[in-house]
Amino acid sequence: MEHADEMIPILKSSLPFWEHLKETEKKTLSQWSQLIRYEKGGIIRCQNCECTGVLIIKSGSVRTYMLSEEGKEITLYRLEQGDVCVLSASCVLSAITFEVQMEAVTESEIIQISAGAYSEIVDRNIYAEAFTYKQATERFSDVMWTMQQILFMSFDQRLAIFLLDESGKTGSDDIHMTHEQLAKYTGSAREVVSRMLKYFSSEGLVKLSRGGVTILDKKGLKQLIS
Amino acid sequence: MEHADEMIPILKSSLPFWEHLKETEKKTLSQWSQLIRYEKGGIIRCQNCECTGVLIIKSGSVRTYMLSEEGKEITLYRLEQGDVCVLSASCVLSAITFEVQMEAVTESEIIQISAGAYSEIVDRNIYAEAFTYKQATERFSDVMWTMQQILFMSFDQRLAIFLLDESGKTGSDDIHMTHEQLAKYTGSAREVVSRMLKYFSSEGLVKLSRGGVTILDKKGLKQLIS
Structure with missing residues (x-):
């Protein structure tokens, strides 16, 4: 885990609502963020695991997929350097009622913001809420493209x-x-x-x-x- | 088309960001809203049609679906009385890059808010933006459920x-x-x-x-x- 101060530049550049946060909120968010390194093939988010929180891809490449009960997989979209993923925090976002799985396609460095800390910000700050659901909607567009390909x-x-x-x-x-x-x-x-x-x-x-x-x-x- | 004043109570109760709008914005939005009646089976939104705008279902039931080039259909979700649909305004919402089709399952009364007027509000008002993308994210959840059923x-x-x-x-x-x-x-x-x-x-x-x-x-x- 890195020191909280080292998180600030990345959070600032990845989260456009940063400027709308109070100093105490910025501090909380950076304290509840950590840098995690994954090996190639590492599982970042699995079904029925602990809530993962919001992810920022610092380096590497991540595959997001659905898993059926029989273990069948459908790749939904990929995340690359600089991408923010809010679907991994579905546990705390009321409008998201499904779960996705994620694995590292290559060795990856990922900033993980605690779901609890993030959801407190979203509940209080309308800019954070708008950003979060806009991100989810962009992923929705990716998934619809995948769905069209698979079905049609x-x-x-x-x-x-x-x-x-x-x-x-x-x-x-x-x-x-x-x-x-x-x-x-x-x-x-x-x-x-x-x-x-x-x-x-x-x-x-x-x-x-x-x-x-x-x-x-x-x-x-x-x-x-x- | 109804008189703009008659729209206000419905817009007020369906759009939670209403209280955050300026009086002039409320006026614009109600002036650019109209009540349209559809027969059973009527097409509300078709592919490559003019931009439909945001819809509020006043009565009836609406089916939202995807259409392939060969005419194959997949039902994504249904809208009932009181539901707001923002995906029908995809033409003006940058984060939505796909199009859905819609038809009236039963005879329906639908408030249609002009896409242009709505997008101006979304661009200027963060509460409108947050509401809009949260609505889209809820539909995302519906679509993921459908997708899981179809694929798995x-x-x-x-x-x-x-x-x-x-x-x-x-x-x-x-x-x-x-x-x-x-x-x-x-x-x-x-x-x-x-x-x-x-x-x-x-x-x-x-x-x-x-x-x-x-x-x-x-x-x-x-x-x-x-």
């Missing part, structure tokens, strides 16, 4: 979109992910991913290797989507 | 839940809906609904008739879910 698109389209998005993000045609990981991200089963990749490969759209997938024909993948 | 439950469970919910709402064991309508509400295809109802009927759980479905064995339906 055929799987070849979903996989093509994922590969192109990933390549756009990393600036490389090489996608270093296992079929298992691709299945998680696209809300599908490993066998379905493997089958589709084999088909993409036979069409000359991608090349498969031990470490992942290389895109050979971007134009061809884009044609699948349009 | 088997269809017999979804249909059983829908029939029991509907019976609970109306206080009757008779559900007056066609298989087509049940398919819309459960995010499924008509044939799938018909097949499942036939199975439910053969198990003595329901009785099928021309006008809909009658629940015969509530306990049996509940056992499917648990």
Whole structure:
């Protein structure tokens, strides 16, 4: 855990309502924040765990997902450096009645603000309330996009979109992910991913290797989507 | 269209930020509100239509759904008397980047507040902003529940839940809906609904008739879910 004073610059830059807080509230919020380091694959928030609180991603990448009782997973959205996640504090926000799970995709440093301290601020400060629910609404938009893809698109389209998005993000045609990981991200089963990749490969759209997938024909993948 | 003064009591009771508005803002909002009557089945908001604005359900019942390019529908949630819907004003709310469709399930009276007038208030008044995004977050919770049902439950469970919910709402064991309508509400295809109802009927759980479905064995339906 870091010293509370070291939290202040990050809280100030990530929480736009900071300037509307009283000095005592700023102090409380920084005292109830801590920096936690997660290994790759570390579970940040699990179902029926203690309330996690609000998260600020200082470095790394976090995957947010839903988990069914049978253990089936659907990836909802990803959080990157600088993102704030309020859904992880659902336990104290009355308008949020569902729970999401989170895991670190890469080694990550995350500021965790105690749910209790945060909710006291939200209850008292209208700027904090507005910010919090606006953040939740932005995640809502992400989830609707995911939902549309899962429910309405055929799987070849979903996989093509994922590969192109990933390549756009990393600036490389090489996608270093296992079929298992691709299945998680696209809300599908490993066998379905493997089958589709084999088909993409036979069409000359991608090349498969031990470490992942290389895109050979971007134009061809884009044609699948349009 | 009603006289602006007649809007004030409804706006006042439905919008908790009303007391934080200036007199001129109250006037603007009531002048830019109108009462619209929809027939059963009337389309309140369609894709690529003009921006609808914020809705207050004065009477009746409204279904909100997503529509795919191929015309497939998924019901997201329903709005009843007194409910406020801000997602229909997505065109002016920066954090909402998706569109929903809406239709009147029964004959309905709806107050429609102009998107432009509402967004001006939201931009200037932090209480209006907080209320708006909190409303959106509550819908987010509804949608997550729907999504969990569609993605994780088997269809017999979804249909059983829908029939029991509907019976609970109306206080009757008779559900007056066609298989087509049940398919819309459960995010499924008509044939799938018909097949499942036939199975439910053969198990003595329901009785099928021309006008809909009658629940015969509530306990049996509940056992499917648990």
